[in-house]
Amino acid sequence: MSGGWHWFVIIGTVGSLIGCLWLLFSNRSTSGDKTTGHVWDGIEELDNPLPMWWVWMFVGTVVFAVGYLIWYPGLGNFAGISGWTSTSQFEEAAEAHEERFAPLYRELAALSPPELAANRQAQQVGRRLFINHCTACHGVGGGGGYGFPNLTDDEWLWGSDFAAIKQTILGGRSGIMAPWGAALGEDGVQQTAQYVRKVAGLEHDADLAEAGGKHYATFCVACHQADHTGNPLLGAPNLANDSWLYGSSLEEISFTIRHGRNNNMPAHADVLSEEKAHILAGYVSSLSRKGE
Numbered sequence: 137m138s139g140g141w142h143w144f145v146i147i148g149t150v151g152s153l154i155g156c157l158w159l160l161f162s163n164r165s166t167s168g169d170k171t172t173g174h175v176w177d178g179i180e181e182l183d184n185p186l187p188m189w190w191v192w193m194f195v196g197t198v199v200f201a202v203g204y205l206i207w208y209p210g211l212g213n214f215a216g217i218s219g220w221t222s223t224s225q226f227e228e229a230a231e232a233h234e235e236r237f238a239p240l241y242r243e244l245a246a247l248s249p250p251e252l253a254a255n256r257q258a259q260q261v262g263r264r265l266f267i268n269h270c271t272a273c274h275g276v277g278g279g280g281g282y283g284f285p286n287l288t289d290d291e292w293l294w295g296s297d298f299a300a301i302k303q304t305i306l307g308g309r310s311g312i313m314a315p316w317g318a319a320l321g322e323d324g325v326q327q328t329a330q331y332v333r334k335v336a337g338l339e340h341d342a343d344l345a346e347a348g349g350k351h352y353a354t355f356c357v358a359c360h361q362a363d364h365t366g367n368p369l370l371g372a373p374n375l376a377n378d379s380w381l382y383g384s385s386l387e388e389i390s391f392t393i394r395h396g397r398n399n400n401m402p403a404h405a406d407v408l409s410e411e412k413a414h415i416l417a418g419y420v421s422s423l424s425r426k427g428e
């Protein structure tokens with residue numbers, strides 16, 4: 137804190153301690169008479185001194201405060217002679233926690249993917265890690281949301297195998313589709329969107345879809361493939377099933393075609409150790425196999 141605030145805190149703290157003591161001692165002596173002279177409805181206010189046990193208890197709290205302010209930080213920038221800080225206490229606790237659980241992480245990280253799937257403890261640890269690091273985007277159960285892929289179904293943008301999932305977690309992924317509005321024109325966008333709905337088995341306009349098929353063959357096959365199953369090397373989704381990142385409505389599909397999409401899964405290599413990513417990949421892999 138800056139010099140001004142440093143002194144403001146010190147003067148305020150020390151001043152209020154001295155003020156309390158002054159208040160205590162300046163009120164200790166009595167007038168010598170038994171009463172203060174105040175009378176209400178015939179009831180007199182007595183003028184007894186404060187009991188000594190109470191006075192000493194009060195003095196004791198002030199002595200405690202002085203000791204506390206010398207030992208712990210409390211007076212402006214003065215760090216206290218104990219050297220304690222809340223940050224160091226947190227770091228020590230985090231370190232002790234890591235040390236305590238390191239053997240467990242090491243043991244679980246040595247398991248193969250099928251062993252991870254069968255190991256109850258690995259699943260529990262994986263679930264905890266998932267709740268801490270992933271639920272904000274993917275939801276508590278991994279069900280995803282608008283723009284966030286569902287991890288519990290068996291459609292994968294970037295591949296379903298263990299190594300691909302682990303790579304997604306550590307290195308992150310960028311799902312980028314360029315905009316096609318300018319190349320196709322608005323009519324072309326609508327025709328291609330009808331074609332995508334046809335491919336997905338949804339209600340569509342047959343004439344428009346037929347024209348859209350030609351656009352698809354020109355502009356879209358490179359990534360989404362001739363059989364519409366997508367390409368895990370580019371994160372291009374399968375368009376022929378009922379799993380959607382942005383929903384299957386004509387509006388959403390034509391929006392994607394017109395404006396493109398730019399989606400990002402952040403890399404977690406600097407947050408999660410390789411061991412934790414391994415355990416997490418085991419947990420994520422098993423989410424989509426729950427129903428089997």
Ligand code: HEC
Binds near residue numbers: 273312371400
């Ligand atoms: C800030 C939001 C965010 C967080 C946090 C996040 N993800 Fe993601 N994740 C995404 C997005 C967005 C995508 C889709 C990327 C794309 O469109 O290609 C994604 C994609 C994935 C995929 C690929 C899915 C597929 O179909 O191939 C996996 C696996 C995954 N995330 C797992 C995780 C795990 C495990 C964590 C926790 C360590 C995590 N994510 C944390 C946003 C997030």
Ligand code: HEC
Binds near residue numbers: 311313316373389
């Ligand atoms: C350069 C490769 C590439 C090309 C070419 C491409 N796409 Fe895509 N497309 C992607 C990627 C990658 C995504 C996923 C974007 C994301 O992760 O948000 C995507 C997403 C989509 C989606 C959203 C799917 C969902 O689940 O919500 C639709 C629809 C789509 N593309 C249709 C098309 C059509 C139609 C064309 C041709 C006009 C096309 N794409 C051309 C790569 C491509």
